[in-house]
Amino acid sequence: MCGIVGYIGPKEKKEILLDGLQELEYRGYDSAGIAIIEGSNLHQFKAIGKLENLREKTKNYHSEGFGISIGHTRWATHGKPTELNAHPHLGQYSYVVHNGIIENYQALKEELQSEGVDFLSQTDTETIVHLFEKYHNEGMEPFEAFKTTVSRLEGAYATLLISEVAPDTIFFAKNGSPMLIGFDGNEVYFASSDTPIIGKAKEVYYLEDGEYGYVQAGEVHLFDKNGEKSFSKQTLSADKISAQKDGYRFFMEKEIYEQSYVMTETMMGRVLDEHIKLDELEEGFFDTINAIKICACGTSYHSALTAAYLFERLAKIRCDVEIASEFRYKEPLLTKDTLFITISQSGETADTLEALKMAKRAGLKSLSICNVDNSSIVRESDAAILTRAGIEKGVASTKAFATQTMVLWMLSLYVGQVKGTITTETLRSEIDAMRHTPKALVVTDTLHARLHRLSKRYLHGHGFFFIGRDIFFPLALEGALKLKEISYLHAEGYPAGEMKHGPIALADSELFTIALMPKTLHYEKIKSNVEELSARDATICAISPEPFELADDFIQTQHSSHPMVEFFEMMVVTQLLALEISVRLGNDVDMPRNLAKSVTVE
Numbered sequence: 001m002c003g004i005v006g007y008i009g010p011k012e013k014k015e016i017l018l019d020g021l022q023e024l025e026y027r028g029y030d031s032a033g034i035a036i037i038e039g040s041n042l043h044q045f046k047a048i049g050k051l052e053n054l055r056e057k058t059k060n061y062h063s064e065g066f067g068i069s070i071g072h073t074r075w076a077t078h079g080k081p082t083e084l085n086a087h088p089h090l091g092q093y094s095y096v097v098h099n100g101i102i103e104n105y106q107a108l109k110e111e112l113q114s115e116g117v118d119f120l121s122q123t124d125t126e127t128i129v130h131l132f133e134k135y136h137n138e139g140m141e142p143f144e145a146f147k148t149t150v151s152r153l154e155g156a157y158a159t160l161l162i163s164e165v166a167p168d169t170i171f172f173a174k175n176g177s178p179m180l181i182g183f184d185g186n187e188v189y190f191a192s193s194d195t196p197i198i199g200k201a202k203e204v205y206y207l208e209d210g211e212y213g214y215v216q217a218g219e220v221h222l223f224d225k226n227g228e229k230s231f232s233k234q235t236l237s238a239d240k241i242s243a244q245k246d247g248y249r250f251f252m253e254k255e256i257y258e259q260s261y262v263m264t265e266t267m268m269g270r271v272l273d274e275h276i277k278l279d280e281l282e283e284g285f286f287d288t289i290n291a292i293k294i295c296a297c298g299t300s301y302h303s304a305l306t307a308a309y310l311f312e313r314l315a316k317i318r319c320d321v322e323i324a325s326e327f328r329y330k331e332p333l334l335t336k337d338t339l340f341i342t343i344s345q346s347g348e349t350a351d352t353l354e355a356l357k358m359a360k361r362a363g364l365k366s367l368s369i370c371n372v373d374n375s376s377i378v379r380e381s382d383a384a385i386l387t388r389a390g391i392e393k394g395v396a397s398t399k400a401f402a403t404q405t406m407v408l409w410m411l412s413l414y415v416g417q418v419k420g421t422i423t424t425e426t427l428r429s430e431i432d433a434m435r436h437t438p439k440a441l442v443v444t445d446t447l448h449a450r451l452h453r454l455s456k457r458y459l460h461g462h463g464f465f466f467i468g469r470d471i472f473f474p475l476a477l478e479g480a481l482k483l484k485e486i487s488y489l490h491a492e493g494y495p496a497g498e499m500k501h502g503p504i505a506l507a508d509s510e511l512f513t514i515a516l517m518p519k520t521l522h523y524e525k526i527k528s529n530v531e532e533l534s535a536r537d538a539t540i541c542a543i544s545p546e547p548f549e550l551a552d553d554f555i556q557t558q559h560s561s562h563p564m565v566e567f568f569e570m571m572v573v574t575q576l577l578a579l580e581i582s583v584r585l586g587n588d589v590d591m592p593r594n595l596a597k598s599v600t601v602e
């Protein structure tokens with residue numbers, strides 16, 4: 001995900017920007033750039049790939065004396081990761097960096113193009129710098145031109161702009177994407193989170209949505225819709241690790257809370273009003289494909305299992321799913337009309353990578369769904385769709401799973417679209433449901449507090465059964481995996497209808513059943529399965545929008561009109577429950593025993 005750093009002052013600016021961007025590396029990016037104005041000298045450098053490439057390009061340059069500077073790491077959303085699409089974007093005499101999305105950029109771009117402006121990149125960001133120069137060229141003072149520019153922007157943005165026409169000023173605006181200002185005497189820093197400026201700035205101000213302004217001569221002039229305003233600074237902590245956690249106790253907790261936001265990133269530019277757009281897939285990609293095989297491990301395997309329901313139900317295409325380590329040695333029969341999909345958060349999982357190589361040797365077309373660009377699995381695949389979850393630090397995967405599942409849902413609609421197997425009405429209603437998911441993923445204080453309270457009742461017993469039907473069966477598997485990974489308690493995920501074929505023998509008051517009871521999918525069926533368990537005295541924790549009288553504990557979710565929206569809301573509940581149980585047991589939530597984030601051995 002994108003990152004911003006800015007600095008105005010006398011120190012060496014290149015190093016401040018590069019060091020700051022380095023601190024944002026963990027969020028993931030595919031290109032980076034910096035722009036510096038010292039007096040009348042303007043310098044700009046961009047490079048794709050790792051920051052090392054940018055360091056190499058700038059190794060003979062050092063800034064001197066007072067100046068203004070901005071830097072950016074970009075995670076491609078509009079347009080491919082190329083140098084032209086990397087920030088800062090140049091107008092005629094100004095540079096801009098931006099995080100977020102300018103929703104009305106197409107209209108703004110057409111307006112500017114009709115007035116003779118040439119665009120160099122495919123990004124939405126470039127409109128900002130051209131708008132600024134247009135208003136300045138029409139005679140406005142620089143700040144007036146910036147203010148007018150900001151008033152034209154719709155969507156989410158955190159942006160910094162510098163210009164030769166104001167070589168002692170940085171202009172800034174924030175709406176929907178994070179940005180803060182750091183202070184050390186007369187020196188002023190900007191960043192999209194506090195890690196880049198820890199150890200440099202002593203005080204900080206976190207900008208609010210709708211705020212904009214400029215900094216000049218060490219003075220910040222801050223405005224909102226009511227005009228100029230005063231603000232108070234806070235002391236900035238000097239502890240980098242806690243800063244990266246943004247106030248959360250654990251990375252996993254932070255990543256659970258981030259899911260609502262990253263889901264929007266995942267859908268950005270892909271989920272349109274009437275259809276799904278996947279630029280990553282060339283036209284005709286599915287022409288020769290009649291079946292799909294998905295291969296993955298662990299949590300990624302659970303998103304694959306969910307997808308199998310969606311591919312068959314929505315796109316009417318045959319889909320089967322394999323655990324990569326099993327697939328490798330089963331001498332599978334592979335046919336060339338099968339698309340081989342691998343799913344991997346890290347893109348480096350050895351079993352998944354080897355399965356992919358096997359499928360390629362058999363002549364299958366391949367597609368990977370991955371969170372890390374340029375990872376081995378992405379490089380090895382014919383095509384890749386990135387999940388845009390940002391780097392996940394907690395070993396137990398949360399936001400990667402959520403975004404993988406979203407990409408697969410989008411892909412199932414896309415396949416239905418290109419194969420003509422989905423009706424316009426279904427497509428529309430699925431898209432409508434997709435747009436409700438970020439809201440369903442918001443963690444409320446009430447929900448978190450409730451799960452915290454409940455968790456104390458689930459620290460013992462002889463095991464957990466997470467049960468669900470249909471897509472809620474893979475979610476049950478995932479809920480159980482999360483719990484066992486970080487609590488070290490035994491947990492299983494099971495199809496609710498299968499309990500009576502054996503596991504129900506385990507039922508007694510010390511068997512904890514976490515029942516996923518969505519209202520939109522087979523509610524009556526799962527209800528009778530849970531009743532069977534309750535009749536055998538199993539302790540029932542029901543997760544449902546519908547109160548369930550036999551439940552010992554009940555977590556109420558929202559009434560929704562779509563199973564996938566219920567799926568994502570219940571996913572958050574199971575993640576938080578696992579987290580709170582683990583915390584009570586005193587475990588290391590982010591680094592559970594015996595586990596690694598990237599499993600590069602067989």
Ligand code: F6R
Nearest residue numbers: 298299300344345346349396397
């Ligand atoms: C569980 C978890 C693992 C991974 C598995 C595959 O929380 O993260 O089960 O899902 O090791 O890893 P990736 O997705 O990187 O291929």
